[in-house]
Amino acid sequence: MSEPEKARAATIFDVARLAGVSHQTVSRVLNDLPNVRPVTRERVEKAIAQLRYVPSPAARALVTRRSRTIGLVVTGAAERGPSSTALHFNAAARDARYAVITASMMRTDVSELRAAAELLVRQNVEAIVLIATDRAGVDALEGVELGVPLVTVASEQRGVRHRVTLDQFAGARAAVDYLVELGHREIRHVRGPEGSMDASERARAWFTGLSDRGLVAREPLEGDWSPESGFEIGRVLAEQRDFTAVFVSNDQMAIGVMRAFAVAGLDVPGDVSVIGFDDQPEAEFLSPPLSTVRQDFRGLGRDAMTLVLSVLGDEETPDPPLRPTELIVRGSVAPPRVVDADAPVAPARSRASRA
CATH class of the missing domain: 1.10.260.40 (lambda repressor-like DNA-binding domains)
Structure with missing residues (x-):
């Protein structure tokens, strides 16, 4: 040529x-x-x-022909985190007098995701926001020439220039530190799916939280975020009974774990303590009420719109800092009945620190 x-x-x-x-x-x-x-x-x-x-x-x-329209792609839409973030992003967009065209998909399919993004571009959106739970979702658009700015809501950067996220690591670390401070030495972990960025950050915090205290981090058990998977894992744990606490990567699985413990005759928190993650609306009304980590999905959605406006205005500002999470202590956690005084425990790091 x-x-x-x-x-x-x-x-x-x-x-x-x-x-x-x-x-x-x-x-x-x-x-x-x-x-x-x-x-x-x-x-x-x-x-x-x-x-x-x-x-x-x-x-x-x-x-002179700005559309004042943003494209929004949501993966894992049935999960509370992505759907709540999307709702609050839409509210923030309306406040800024922008319309939002949304493409939601239950599962991350690379070809479908790319097709959805290209369709949004053809509808003259000024930017695209991707709310992704799996690495595959972010990787699908990495390097794709969309012609409009791309902002991701994701726990990992994955090579995309603009991103907002919650501090998954600090939230999970706070939960593990709290259990150790109560005297728990054998803390098992029920993690989310392998491809999930959120699950990986929470599992990383659990592992480093135990390792930093000189405690053994045994192989986590993997669920699929559902109460059903939590119940099946809870049945396995109930047979082992070689732990005093469980940190579960989301509240839905924690509900299943607690039900399995009840069926097996284990008392929560008398025999075993349980902490979840997300602070689902029903968590407070379980019996016992579920201790968990609260995420600010409202703030996260608004962070995404603020970053979109900054990028469209060509303001050379950095991405916003990781939005903090909050440990919510309820009735599902208590000190263990027997504390191993000989177990080595190192001093805790700051709950907001990152490994």
Whole structure:
């Protein structure tokens, strides 16, 4: 392909990607409009020159035809975290006078996810927000040239430039530290699915929380987030009875675990303590009420919209800090009946620290 053909092939989205800005900003530069920082304007002009981009009348007009619409892709939509975050993101978008077009999928399918994102782009969205629970969801869009900014709500960066998230590690670490401080030395873990970023962060916190105290972290048991899987795992644990506490990666599985313990004649918290994660609405009304880790899904959804507005405005601001979680102590946790005074226990790190 000749150089003139390469120049004609370049698009406004190519320029935007090379300059690291939105296509609306490129259009503002092309139209010599204000509200573009000098350093940003220079970066765009260099990209135009490097690509030998020749703007079309349609490209020049893009800035005046803003859709004020955001695309939202939600994976794992049946789970409380993604669905709650999506609801609060929509509320924040409405407050900012943006409309939201949503594509939800129960399971992460790479081809379907990419197709959904491309369909949103064809509907002239200004940005796409991806709320992903599995690594595969983020990886599906990594490196895909969408032509619009992408913001992820995910526990791992995974190579995507813009991200908001909750501090899963600190929340899980607080739960484990609390159990150790009560005197528990054998703390089992029921983790979520292997591909889940949230599950991996919580399992990592459980492991380091025990290791930092000189305690043994035995192999966790893996569930699928459902009460049914928690019940089956609880039946296995009830037969072993070589522990005094269980940290469960979400409240739904914790409900199943507690039911299995009740069926097996184990008292919670007399025989075994249980802590979940999420603070589901029903957690407070179980018998006993479930101790858990509360997540601020409202704040997370609003963080995502704030970051979208920042990216669209080409504000060179860092991603917001990890949103904190909160340990909620209820009746499902108590000191163990017998404490092994000879078990080595190192001093605790700060509950907000990261390994």
